[in-house]
Amino acid sequence: MNEFELIARLAGAAPTNASTIVGPGDDCAVIDLQAPDQYLLFKTDATVEGVHFTDAATPEEIGHKALGRCLSDVAAMAGTPTHALVTLGLPEGFDVGFVEKIYHGMSALALRYQVAIVGGETTLNPGQMFISVAVLGTVPKGKCVLRSGAKVGDAIFVTGELGGSLAGKHLNFEPRLKEAQWLAANYSIHAMIDVSDGLAGDLRHILKSSGVGAELLSSAIPISRAARLGKQRDRSAKPPLESALTDGEDFELLFTAASHEAVSLLDAWKKQFPDLPLGCIGRITAESGLRIRDKKGAQPLAADGYVHFQKS
Amino acid sequence: MNEFELIARLAGAAPTNASTIVGPGDDCAVIDLQAPDQYLLFKTDATVEGVHFTDAATPEEIGHKALGRCLSDVAAMAGTPTHALVTLGLPEGFDVGFVEKIYHGMSALALRYQVAIVGGETTLNPGQMFISVAVLGTVPKGKCVLRSGAKVGDAIFVTGELGGSLAGKHLNFEPRLKEAQWLAANYSIHAMIDVSDGLAGDLRHILKSSGVGAELLSSAIPISRAARLGKQRDRSAKPPLESALTDGEDFELLFTAASHEAVSLLDAWKKQFPDLPLGCIGRITAESGLRIRDKKGAQPLAADGYVHFQKS
Numbered sequence A, B: 001m002n003e004f005e006l007i008a009r010l011a012g013a014a015p016t017n018a019s020t021i022v023g024p025g026d027d028c029a030v031i032d033l034q035a036p037d038q039y040l041l042f043k044t045d046a047t048v049e050g051v052h053f054t055d056a057a058t059p060e061e062i063g064h065k066a067l068g069r070c071l072s073d074v075a076a077m078a079g080t081p082t083h084a085l086v087t088l089g090l091p092e093g094f095d096v097g098f099v100e101k102i103y104h105g106m107s108a109l110a111l112r113y114q115v116a117i118v119g120g121e122t123t124l125n126p127g128q129m130f131i132s133v134a135v136l137g138t139v140p141k142g143k144c145v146l147r148s149g150a151k152v153g154d155a156i157f158v159t160g161e162l163g164g165s166l167a168g169k170h171l172n173f174e175p176r177l178k179e180a181q182w183l184a185a186n187y188s189i190h191a192m193i194d195v196s197d198g199l200a201g202d203l204r205h206i207l208k209s210s211g212v213g214a215e216l217l218s219s220a221i222p223i224s225r226a227a228r229l230g231k232q233r234d235r236s237a238k239p240p241l242e243s244a245l246t247d248g249e250d251f252e253l254l255f256t257a258a259s260h261e262a263v264s265l266l267d268a269w270k271k272q273f274p275d276l277p278l279g280c281i282g283r284i285t286a287e288s289g290l291r292i293r294d295k296k297g298a299q300p301l302a303a304d305g306y307v308h309f310q311k312s
Helices: A003-012 A059-076 A096-112 A177-186 A199-210 A225-233 A240-246 A259-272 B003-012 B059-076 B096-112 B177-186 B199-210 B225-233 B240-246 B259-272
Strands: A020-022 A029-031 A038-048 A080-090 A116-124 A130-140 A155-159 A189-194 A213-217 A253-257 A278-285 A290-294 A297-300 B020-022 B029-031 B038-048 B080-090 B116-124 B130-140 B155-159 B189-194 B213-217 B253-257 B278-285 B290-294 B297-300
Touching: A003 B080, A003 B096, A003 B116, A020 B116, A029 B080, A029 B116, A038 A059, A038 B080, A038 B116, A038 B130, A059 A080, A059 A096, A059 A130, A059 A177, A059 A189, A080 A096, A080 A177, A080 B003, A080 B029, A080 B038, A080 B130, A096 A116, A096 B003, A116 B003, A116 B020, A116 B029, A116 B038, A130 B038, A130 B080, A130 B130, A155 A259, A177 A189, A177 A253, A177 A259, A189 A199, A199 A213, A199 A240, A199 A253, A199 A290, A225 A240, A253 A259, A259 A278, A278 A290, B038 B059, B059 B080, B059 B096, B059 B130, B059 B177, B059 B189, B080 B096, B080 B177, B096 B116, B155 B259, B177 B189, B177 B253, B177 B259, B189 B199, B199 B213, B199 B240, B199 B253, B199 B290, B225 B240, B253 B259, B259 B278, B278 B290
Parallel strands: A080 A116, A213 A290, B080 B116, B213 B290
Antiparallel strands: A020 A029, A029 A038, A038 A130, A080 A130, A155 A253, A155 A278, A189 A253, A213 A278, A290 A297, B020 B029, B029 B038, B038 B130, B080 B130, B155 B253, B155 B278, B189 B253, B213 B278, B290 B297
């Protein structure tokens, strides 16, 4: 357990109350504050210079990412974001024009999803820019999807293509809000998360919360062009499959549903979202742990996502 | 207009939507999300090492202040805080035990007001600790008190004693939640704010939002013992009255109500909160600007709070 995991454990032991449906440990907190048909979703994400973006990012991209990370978390609960607050920690002598463009990037994304930016704060943070966004959202009471609902036999799905997001997608991804809302409205989605830590890491979050295991099908993992190009350009880079399993910041949806719904779901998806691939990549198992299968058989997936296939 | 004011203007021009009752510019955002009788309150505050606290603060005090600042903002709307998210930006090699004590300070305060800490995030922030707390709360629809409701002729009230909070109170203040709720439940409070920028600065926020002016009575300003002691110990320190008008971070309530209610309110307050002074310190005027009156007459109060009284 590293220091950051220790802190997460502290946060998990924090005070709760009767209106808290889901506290720490899912993509958003889920809260019941007397609205008859809906829960509230509550989430913060920090975006820090040198950690989440570098000099290579435009200010508009920084703003997009800072808000988009939170919206992606709301999507992972099948919710609708409604309001955001923006906290900016800025070094002394910051460039007002640059910060204005960060707001433009955020506002463009907020407008697209009717999210109101209702305030926030600007303060000094010597050394680097620190952006913390807090988002409020809603979800119909029967349609909120948690990490904890995966069932043995479920099919596992992922949207889009994975890996290599540092080449650009981590700054200009589209949060999968309308896709998640459509899924929850039309199918019984058992568990869902957004891919921020990498497919393997985020699937492990679902498995841990649900008390199950999983087997992925190697040939079904959707590998992005960026992950393939990365390896072509730099032979010392991760193999594309490992990149797809572990890179993170894809901001795609990873979810499970009963396997007998898989064909109908894939068909309906193709009509609804013809431009966004949806892949069925494996199944939930009673046996705990995460395995990956190729034509030679199933192998455990290492914690770092490295695939220990035997050489052919 | 300095850089930070420019940023505030950018935030003020951000996207809004139909469920936003009050956006940027009050102590909290006010949101209507379908709960029949209540609005939601939504607020973030950042607490930064070297800006809002120094080495002299204990970790418990840092945690108390980080959450307490948000709770004080909820109090300023006469609301009830319900849920919080905690974002910690920590330098590399931080002390886990120190951070644990920050959580203890926050949790002790949260428990006292039944606030659930429902998650958050820990991330790297080289250089110094950066704590951003987001708080959600509720307020009965008819009882939410804004900055904008002050009326000509209103009496101006302030709780507690002001000035010199850097000597300690800024780290261990009690958010005036039950006092504000009692005020809104029993009286028609026209405008309210918590004293964070200093009495003069925060009263100016009320005046600007309400389109009115004010006259303070010099002898009625409640000056704290810390402000008086500060001047006794250091002759170059601000005069105690100036300290009370401008120091800030008192986290007391500053509010206005119809002057014909003043006597009844002061009487009832003394019975309800015998240990916390409430002072009537001036009145709202049609003439714009902020003036302060002593036995020699009324003088404009300078932007920096300096009181230009003639020498006697």
